Amino acid sequence: MKAIDSMRSGALLRRVGIVLLSVLAALALGAVFLIILDVNPFTAYYYLLVRPFSSLNSIGEMTIKMVPILIVGIGVSFTFQTKLSNLGGEGQICLGAIGMTLVGTSSFAQAVGGWYIPVGMLVAALFGACWAGIAGFFKTRFKASEIITTLLLNYIAVQLLSWCVYYPLRDTAGNIPQSAPVAATLPRLIDGNRMNLGLVIALVCVLVYWVVMKRTKFGYRLRVLGGSIKAATFGGISKKKYYLIVMLISGAFAGLAGSIELAGTQTRLLEGLAGSYGFDGVVASLLGMMNPLGVLLSSVLLGALSIGAETMQVRTGVSSLFLNVLEALIVLFILLGFSFFGSGSRRKSKKEKEGE
Amino acid sequence: MDQIFTAAFLVPLFAAGVRMGAPLVFGSVGDVLSEKTGVMNIALEGEMLIAALLSFMAAYSSGSLLAGVLVGGFAGLVSALVIAFWGISRRQDQSVVGIMFNIFALGFTNFLYRATFGVRTDRAGVEILATIKIPVLSDIPYIGEIFFQHNILVYLAFIGAVAVWFVMKYTKFGLQVTAAGENPKAAAAAGVNVVRLRYTGYMFSGFMAGIGGAFLSLGNVGTFTENMTSGRGFICLAITILSRWNPLFAVIAAFLFGTVEALQLRLQAMGADLPYQFFVALPYIVTLISLVIFGRNIRAPKDLGNVYNKESR
Numbered sequence: 001m002k003a004i005d006s007m008r009s010g011a012l013l014r015r016v017g018i019v020l021l022s023v024l025a026a027l028a029l030g031a032v033f034l035i036i037l038d039v040n041p042f043t044a045y046y047y048l049l050v051r052p053f054s055s056l057n058s059i060g061e062m063t064i065k066m067v068p069i070l071i072v073g074i075g076v077s078f079t080f081q082t083k084l085s086n087l088g089g090e091g092q093i094c095l096g097a098i099g100m101t102l103v104g105t106s107s108f109a110q111a112v113g114g115w116y117i118p119v120g121m122l123v124a125a126l127f128g129a130c131w132a133g134i135a136g137f138f139k140t141r142f143k144a145s146e147i148i149t150t151l152l153l154n155y156i157a158v159q160l161l162s163w164c165v166y167y168p169l170r171d172t173a174g175n176i177p178q179s180a181p182v183a184a185t186l187p188r189l190i191d192g193n194r195m196n197l198g199l200v201i202a203l204v205c206v207l208v209y210w211v212v213m214k215r216t217k218f219g220y221r222l223r224v225l226g227g228s229i230k231a232a233t234f235g236g237i238s239k240k241k242y243y244l245i246v247m248l249i250s251g252a253f254a255g256l257a258g259s260i261e262l263a264g265t266q267t268r269l270l271e272g273l274a275g276s277y278g279f280d281g282v283v284a285s286l287l288g289m290m291n292p293l294g295v296l297l298s299s300v301l302l303g304a305l306s307i308g309a310e311t312m313q314v315r316t317g318v319s320s321l322f323l324n325v326l327e328a329l330i331v332l333f334i335l336l337g338f339s340f341f342g343s344g345s346r347r348k349s350k351k352e353k354e355g356e
Numbered sequence: 357m358d359q360i361f362t363a364a365f366l367v368p369l370f371a372a373g374v375r376m377g378a379p380l381v382f383g384s385v386g387d388v389l390s391e392k393t394g395v396m397n398i399a400l401e402g403e404m405l406i407a408a409l410l411s412f413m414a415a416y417s418s419g420s421l422l423a424g425v426l427v428g429g430f431a432g433l434v435s436a437l438v439i440a441f442w443g444i445s446r447r448q449d450q451s452v453v454g455i456m457f458n459i460f461a462l463g464f465t466n467f468l469y470r471a472t473f474g475v476r477t478d479r480a481g482v483e484i485l486a487t488i489k490i491p492v493l494s495d496i497p498y499i500g501e502i503f504f505q506h507n508i509l510v511y512l513a514f515i516g517a518v519a520v521w522f523v524m525k526y527t528k529f530g531l532q533v534t535a536a537g538e539n540p541k542a543a544a545a546a547g548v549n550v551v552r553l554r555y556t557g558y559m560f561s562g563f564m565a566g567i568g569g570a571f572l573s574l575g576n577v578g579t580f581t582e583n584m585t586s587g588r589g590f591i592c593l594a595i596t597i598l599s600r601w602n603p604l605f606a607v608i609a610a611f612l613f614g615t616v617e618a619l620q621l622r623l624q625a626m627g628a629d630l631p632y633q634f635f636v637a638l639p640y641i642v643t644l645i646s647l648v649i650f651g652r653n654i655r656a657p658k659d660l661g662n663v664y665n666k667e668s669r
Binding site for chain 1: 456
């Protein structure tokens with residue numbers, strides 16, 4: 001992830017400026033697409049950008065979308081720190097959701113009620129970690145590109161989830177391929193609003209990420225491994241071990257996100273549960289430049305846009321996946337902006353060369 | 357099992373494998389050349405998807421399949437040009453740019469298709485590319501049906517692979533390509549324009565991916581469905597590695613993967629005693645396992661994925 005190096009250099013004001021300009025440029029280009037297809041961009045952008053913030057209710061909906069993006073984004077950030085890419089968020093979310101369903105629909109959960117949730121989350125994190133661990137193991141043992149393997153694993157996980165809801169976990173009471181509802185859902189934070197405990201957990205994840213990266217030896221080593229800290233001594237750090245650990249951590253976060261989506265929002269396992277959270281997390285991490293606060297703010301933005309995109313689709317007929325277009329354009333413009341205006345982009349590339 | 361090991365089952369299976377492997381040949385052979393120059397085409401998936409849609413739209417509105425295929429190739433080429441600007445000229449991380457392009461392509465095609473054709477159950481469609489029987493060769497028992505009764509793009513895929521193999525192995529250009537991918541600084545010192553070479557390789561890869569995308573919509577089904585590439589671009593990347601950057605091996609691997617795909621469809625239709633999800637996942641599982649088994653200890657072009665910076669010598 002060499003690109004990110006140049007994104008992290010330079011004065012804060014300049015960085016924020018580049019990001020804001022990139023967002024504007026992406027919206028402008030998006031508007032051109034909309035106009036060509038005969039859609040009024042102002043109407044579309046009103047539903048996309050303004051409506052999500054118009055009521056407490058929609059802010060609650062926004063947090064529901066934001067939470068999985070944020071947690072996946074934090075997990076992905078761990079891998080980006082070491083210049084590894086975990087693009088398997090979607091698959092790991094699926095596995096986490098499957099784990100949560102197994103616990104949440106068991107007789108154990110029936111007996112203890114809401115207390116199954118921490119156990120379920122642990123199992124979900126474990127499932128997600130194992131799924132990402134496959135890619136991590138292949139990377140460290142066979143040098144298989146984690147970019148390709150994590151993507152391939154997504155397709156397999158989606159089918160695995162589909163199989164689960166069609167066969168072993170299917171709710172025989174109905175005709176729809178979905179699991180039985182979990183014994184209890186995540187507690188809500190405010191009465192009459194769908195905002196739930198997942199939000200608190202997500203914020204704790206951000207805090208954990210911040211503490212680990214800034215305050216622990218482990219985090220320091222990850223940053224050394226990724227080359228964002230110049231370290232005289234590289235000795236003592238086994239690259240392979242850290243690559244594997246970082247993939248496991250990242251998978252655990254995505255699995256946790258899956259469990260929250262399941263127990264907080266969907267309440268049943270069903271196809272398409274992972275949505276686009278996997279790649280949204282990647283975008284959130286890049287957009288936030290792997291900075292804890294940055295990832296948090298990006299996730300808020302993406303969560304709001306996701307809600308807005310759904311409203312936009314209903315009201316204007318523009319596909320909600322138009323959001324993908326905007327997300328990708330924003331990140332691409334940011335990269336472009338930093339390549340032109342990021343201070344020290346040349347200095348960095350020189351340093352990089354010396355390091356190799 | 358008896359049902360499977362008969363000529364009546366195997367010959368159409370392999371023929372379908374060749375047909376389904378052809379888009380993978382386009383994707384991976386282009387990527388082989390691009391990776392040889394030092395740039396991995398992570399955006400293959402997105403390029404194929406955009407080309408699949410635009411080629412279909414062109415064919416649908418003009419009524420000409422040829423126009424459709426050409427638009428597909430052009431769409432891939434332009435996509436690659438845009439990505440190359442980020443990845444080569446502006447020296448941004450090629451994988452990040454490629455991933456973002458794939459996300460863009462997924463949204464863009466979905467948005468464009470729905471805006472153009474609306475959401476309806478009766479899909480707009482065109483005729484698929486006609487089968488051309490090669491005289492004499494197509495009459496050979498078994499072999500003829502497997503290899504010589506296909507549409508024009510299947511033959512072009514094979515010819516393209518041989519051409520790339522020849523160029524890489526026997527021409528000065530091929531030598532420069534290898535040099536740019538192995539040691540760009542030494543190549544530059546010897547007078548090779550590394551940036552131009554990488555652009556060429558990458559855009560060729562985009563063009564080939566575009567033809568592969570056009571194959572998906574115009575060669576197989578005659579329509580566009582959302583996210584119809586469904587990971588084929590990533591399978592192509594795996595094929596590139598498995599082929600050890602040899603276009604001829606890439607053809608063999610692509611046809612094997614095509615056969616796996618054809619096999620899973622047939623087994624599903626036969627109502628085999630396994631859940632259908634297993635069959636849908638099979639091509640990805642096979643790709644993953646082959647990467648691990650056959651992909652180890654393979655030496656990639658040394659400078660693959662690295663940013664080339666002319667100024668920092």
